[in-house]
Amino acid sequence: MKLLVLAYTNEECTIRIEDTNPAFVNSLRRIIIAEIETVAVELVEITVNDSPICDEMLAHRIGLIPLVSSNIHLVSPSECTCASGQCSQCTVTFEINYTNTELTPQSIYSKHLQPVSDFAHQYKPCFDDILITKINPNSSLKLKAYAQKGTGSDHTKFNATCAVEYHFEPVILLDETIDQQPLHIKQELVHSCPQSIFKLNEQTQCIDIEDTDKCNYCHSCERLCRKYKLPDDILQVKPDESIITIKIESIGSIPALQILHQALNKLMYKSQILLAQNQLNDLMIL
Numbered sequence: 120m121k122l123l124v125l126a127y128t129n130e131e132c133t134i135r136i137e138d139t140n141p142a143f144v145n146s147l148r149r150i151i152i153a154e155i156e157t158v159a160v161e162l163v164e165i166t167v168n169d170s171p172i173c174d175e176m177l178a179h180r181i182g183l184i185p186l187v188s189s190n191i192h193l194v195s196p197s198e199c200t201c202a203s204g205q206c207s208q209c210t211v212t213f214e215i216n217y218t219n220t221e222l223t224p225q226s227i228y229s230k231h232l233q234p235v236s237d238f239a240h241q242y243k244p245c246f247d248d249i250l251i252t253k254i255n256p257n258s259s260l261k262l263k264a265y266a267q268k269g270t271g272s273d274h275t276k277f278n279a280t281c282a283v284e285y286h287f288e289p290v291i292l293l294d295e296t297i298d299q300q301p302l303h304i305k306q307e308l309v310h311s312c313p314q315s316i317f318k319l320n321e322q323t324q325c326i327d328i329e330d331t332d333k334c335n336y337c338h339s340c341e342r343l344c345r346k347y348k349l350p351d352d353i354l355q356v357k358p359d360e361s362i363i364t365i366k367i368e369s370i371g372s373i374p375a376l377q378i379l380h381q382a383l384n385k386l387m388y389k390s391q392i393l394l395a396q397n398q399l400n401d402l403m404i405l
């Protein structure tokens with residue numbers, strides 16, 4: 120198996136995996152969505168809420184704010200030895216203590232979530248400008264927010280990604296007899312592709328194929344060939360399931376490539392456990 124990073128930024132990465140299969144890539148996708156650990160607000164204690172948003176909705180909005188989670192030192196609440204389920208080992212605390220002394224309504228953003236416990240600054244909101252609510256003049260918002268570690272399988276707010284998609288390598292087989300077809304059919308074929316994959320060479324009047332990666336399997340080109348009753352094998356578009364491109368979009372809490380790295384490690388660990396269990400079963404049968 121060969122893995123090539125085609126492009127990456129902190130927010131997204133595109134990886135091409137060769138000599139693979141859909142089962143492997145789908146396992147990777149499921150781990151990325153459900154098993155990567157991030158930190159998010161689990162509990163909100165509201166003491167004063169003069170905003171137009173009710174307490175439950177306010178807590179929900181704060182829970183969905185992505186927090187920096189690239190280097191988590193926290194213990195999972197389920198594994199922590201504390202009785203309260205909220206000690207410094209498993210929880211970091213933020214607060215909003217805001218009174219609007221201006222003459223106009225003011226917006227409360229994610230930047231107003233101030234870290235108050237040890238290490239909480241490591242898990243500050245990924246973006247400063249996520250709107251939480253608005254506050255009228257002479258009104259206040261006072262609350263404490265407790266953030267903990269979790270995974271996408273606990274709640275979708277822990278999901279480190281907003282999208283993970285993969286597609287199979289397109290294989291476009293164009294028989295050379297297409298070039299013997301009337302010019303208007305070739306022109307129509309070129310225009311039928313929404314991704315502009317076919318090009319008509321002005322000098323030779325032959326059809327060239329460019330950048331097959333852009334194919335989205337719409338099959339417009341094959342429909343056009345059927346419309347003119349051309350032979351079935353003159354143009355075929357097929358997916359090659361052994362070459363898969365996967366695209367990961369991060370919500371900002373963990374860099375996209377780091378998400379892939381963590382997912383590959385988890386998949387390897389699970390495979391090793393499965394292998395060891397199989398070997399143990401074989402031994403028991405013997």
Ligand code: SF4
Nearest residue numbers: 312334335337338340
């Ligand atoms: S299947 Fe659609 S996108 Fe792909 S080559 Fe044919 S027309 Fe273009």
Ligand SMILES: [Zn+2]
Nearest residue numbers: 199201206209
């Ligand atoms: Zn604890």
